[in-house]
Amino acid sequence: xxxxxxHLSVSIGLHKVCLGLDLDLxxxxxxxxxxxxxxxxxxxxxxxxxxxxxDAGMLRLDGKSYAEHGLRNAARLRGWLGQARSDPFASTxxxxxxxxxxxxxxxxxxxxxxxxxxxREALETMGLAGMAERxxxxxxxxxxxxxxxxxxxxxxPRLYLLDEPLAHLDLNHQIATxxxxxxxxxxxxxxxxxxxxxxxxxxxxxxxxxxxFGDSRHVAGPAAEVIDAPTLSSLYGYPMRRVAMTxxxxxxxxxx
Amino acid sequence: MPSRRRALLVLLALTLxxxxxxxxxxxxxxxxxxxxxxxxxLAGDDNTASAIVLDLRLPRAVAAxxxxxxxxxxxxxMQVLLRNPLADPYVLGISGGAGVGALMAMLLGLAGLAVxxxxxxxxxxxMMLVFGLAHGDGxxxxxxxxxxxxxxxxxxxxxxxxxxxxxxxxxxHSMLFWLMGDLSQSSTPLPALGVLVxxxxxxxxxxxxxxxxxxxxxxxxxxxxxxxxLRRVVYLTASLAxxxxxxxxxxxxxxxxxxxxxxxxxxxxxxxxxxxxxALAGGSLLLLADTAARTxxxxxxxxxxxxxxxxxxxxxxxxLGRKT
Numbered sequence: 001x002x003x004x005x006x007h008l009s010v011s012i013g014l015h016k017v018c019l020g021l022d023l024d025l026x027x028x029x030x031x032x033x034x035x036x037x038x039x040x041x042x043x044x045x046x047x048x049x050x051x052x053x054x055d056a057g058m059l060r061l062d063g064k065s066y067a068e069h070g071l072r073n074a075a076r077l078r079g080w081l082g083q084a085r086s087d088p089f090a091s092t093x094x095x096x097x098x099x100x101x102x103x104x105x106x107x108x109x110x111x112x113x114x115x116x117x118x119x120r121e122a123l124e125t126m127g128l129a130g131m132a133e134r135x136x137x138x139x140x141x142x143x144x145x146x147x148x149x150x151x152x153x154x155x156x157p158r159l160y161l162l163d164e165p166l167a168h169l170d171l172n173h174q175i176a177t178x179x180x181x182x183x184x185x186x187x188x189x190x191x192x193x194x195x196x197x198x199x200x201x202x203x204x205x206x207x208x209x210x211x212x213f214g215d216s217r218h219v220a221g222p223a224a225e226v227i228d229a230p231t232l233s234s235l236y237g238y239p240m241r242r243v244a245m246t247x248x249x250x251x252x253x254x255x256x
Numbered sequence: 257m258p259s260r261r262r263a264l265l266v267l268l269a270l271t272l273x274x275x276x277x278x279x280x281x282x283x284x285x286x287x288x289x290x291x292x293x294x295x296x297x298l299a300g301d302d303n304t305a306s307a308i309v310l311d312l313r314l315p316r317a318v319a320a321x322x323x324x325x326x327x328x329x330x331x332x333x334m335q336v337l338l339r340n341p342l343a344d345p346y347v348l349g350i351s352g353g354a355g356v357g358a359l360m361a362m363l364l365g366l367a368g369l370a371v372x373x374x375x376x377x378x379x380x381x382x383m384m385l386v387f388g389l390a391h392g393d394g395x396x397x398x399x400x401x402x403x404x405x406x407x408x409x410x411x412x413x414x415x416x417x418x419x420x421x422x423x424x425x426x427x428x429h430s431m432l433f434w435l436m437g438d439l440s441q442s443s444t445p446l447p448a449l450g451v452l453v454x455x456x457x458x459x460x461x462x463x464x465x466x467x468x469x470x471x472x473x474x475x476x477x478x479x480x481x482x483x484x485x486l487r488r489v490v491y492l493t494a495s496l497a498x499x500x501x502x503x504x505x506x507x508x509x510x511x512x513x514x515x516x517x518x519x520x521x522x523x524x525x526x527x528x529x530x531x532x533x534x535a536l537a538g539g540s541l542l543l544l545a546d547t548a549a550r551t552x553x554x555x556x557x558x559x560x561x562x563x564x565x566x567x568x569x570x571x572x573x574x575x576l577g578r579k580t
Contacts, residue, residue: 049478087471088340095525099467102465108461110259
C-alpha cells in the first residue's frame with residue numbers, strides 16, 4: 001500500500017471532518033474526495049499529506065508514518081498541490097517548476113542539467129513548452145495552475161494529493177489533466193487522491209470515492225458503487241438525477 | 257536556470273565593486289590621499305597617510321560596509337520571512353528598541369560603549385517582545401508577526417519622542433544624528449563585521465529552502481522544508497543582524513529596503529545568490545554614501561542616513577512605479 005489510513009479522525013477547530021476513516025491506496029489507484037464547500041476536503045487532504053496532524057488514528061505512507069520518513073524522504077514519496085497560488089516575488093516558469101526537484105537535490109548541490117530536463121519535460125506534458133522563461137506573474141490563472149501541476153510532475157512522487165487540480169482550467173485542459181493522471185496511475189503505478197467538484201469526473205477518472213458529508217459522516221468505496229443519485233442528493237443538499245445514454249458508456253449525474 | 261557558475265561571476269563582480277568602494281573611501285576626504293599612499297599605509301608604512309587611513313578612515317569604512325551589508329541581508333531575510341516585498345529590517349520594531357536604548361544612554365549622560373551597549377540591549381528586548389507576543393501560543397502567521405512588530409515599533413517611536421522632549425538641548429543634536437544614522441562615532445567595527453560573516457554562514461545553507469518559503473509555507477513543508485525551525489532561524493538571524501547594524505551606525509534608512517530590490521531586479525530572486533549579493537551591494541552602497549556624506553559639504557558631516565534616504569526614496573518610487 002502506498003497510503004494506508006486506519007480509524008483516522010480529523011477535525012478543524014470545532015468542526016469534525018471525519019471519524020474513524022479507513023483508506024487503502026494501492027499503486028495505480030485513484031481516489032476522488034467529494035463534498036460541499038466547508039465539508040473539510042482540503043483539511044483531510046493536507047492531513048493525508050502529513051502537513052497537519054490527525055486527532056486520532058494511524059496514517060502510513062509506504063508502510064511508515066510521516067515522522068518515521070522525515071520531511072525530506074516524505075517529499076520524495078508524496079506530492080501535494082494546494083489551492084492557493086501566490087508568488088509575492090517575481091519568478092520564471094522554469095524556476096517555479098524546478099522547485100519540485102528540491103527534495104531530490106542535496107543541500108550543497110544546485111539543480112543539475114538532468115533536473116532541468118525533468119522540469120522541461122513536465123512543462124511540455126502540461127502543454128507549456130516554450131513558456132519556460134516567462135514570468136509567472138504574466139500567466140493566466142489556468143496557466144499558473146498548469147505550472148503548479150508541472151512542478152508536481154517534476155517532483156515525481158509516488159502519491160499525488162491534489163486539491164482541486166482542475167481549478168481555473170478550461171474544459172479541454174481539465175480532461176487532459178485527468179487523463180494524464182489516469183495514465184500515470186496505469187503506466188507508472190502512482191496513486192492519486194484528488195478533491196473534485198464534479199461527480200461525473202470522479203466516476204470516469206477514479207476507481208474509489210470518498211464522500212464527506214460535513215457532519216463527520218463519510219462514505220467510502222468503489223466509485224461506481226458509492227456515487228448514486230440519492231447519495232449525491234444528500235451530499236450536496238440538492239436533488240440530483242442519473243441520466244443514462246444509449247451511445248455513451250458512462251451515466252451522468254445532473255442537478256434537477 | 258540558476259547555476260553556480262553565474263552566481264560566482266556575480267559575486268566576483270560585487271567583490272570588485274566592494275574593493276573599489278573601499279579604495280575610494282580610504283582615499284577621499286578633507287585630505288585627498290593618492291592610492292599609492294593608501295596602499296603603503298595599509299602595507300604598514302609609517303607616514304602621515306597611515307594615521308589618517310588606519311586610525312580614522314579604515315575603521316569608519318569597515319563600519320559602513322558591515323552595517324550596510326547587515327541591513328541589506330536582514331532586509332532580504334525579512335522580505336522572505338514575511339513574504340512581503342515592502343518589509344525591511346526595521347518593520348518589526350528592532351530599530352525602535354535600539355533607538356530607545358541608545359537615546360536613554362545619551363539622556364543619562366553615559367559615554368563610551370554605553371550607547372551601543374544599551375542600544376543593543378534595546379534591540380534584543382524589542383526582538384524578544386515581538387517574538388514572544390506573536391509566537392507565544394505556538395501559532396505563526398505573517399500577519400500577526402507583522403502587526404505585532406508594527407505596534408511595538410510605534411510604541412518605541414513614542415518613547416523616542418518622549419526622550420527627545422525631555423532631553424536637554426545640548427544633547428538633542430547627537431540624539432538626532434543617531435536616529436538618522438551616523439557613522440562618525442563608530443570606532444569598533446569588528447563586531448559588526450563578525451556578525452555579518454556569521455549571519456551569512458547561518459543563512460546560506462538554508463538558501464534554497466528560503467526560495468520555497470517565499471512561495472508559501474504549506475508548499476515548502478510539502479517539499480520537505482522544516483518550516484517552523486527555518487522561520488525561527490531566519491527571524492533570529494535577521495534580528496541579530498539588524499541589532500548589530502543599528503548598534504554600529506544608528507538607524508540608517510532604506511538600505512535594507514531598496515538594496516534587496518535593486519539586486520533582485522538585476523539578478524533574480526534565487527536566495528543562494530541574492531543573500532550574499534545583497535550583503536556585498538548593501539555594504540558597498542553604504543560605504544559610498546558615507547564617503548559622500550563626509551565630503552560633499554565638508555567640513556560639515558551629513559548623517560549618512562539622510563543621504564541613503566535621499567537616494568533611496570526616488571529610486572524606490574521609480575521601481576514601484578515601473579512594476580505596476
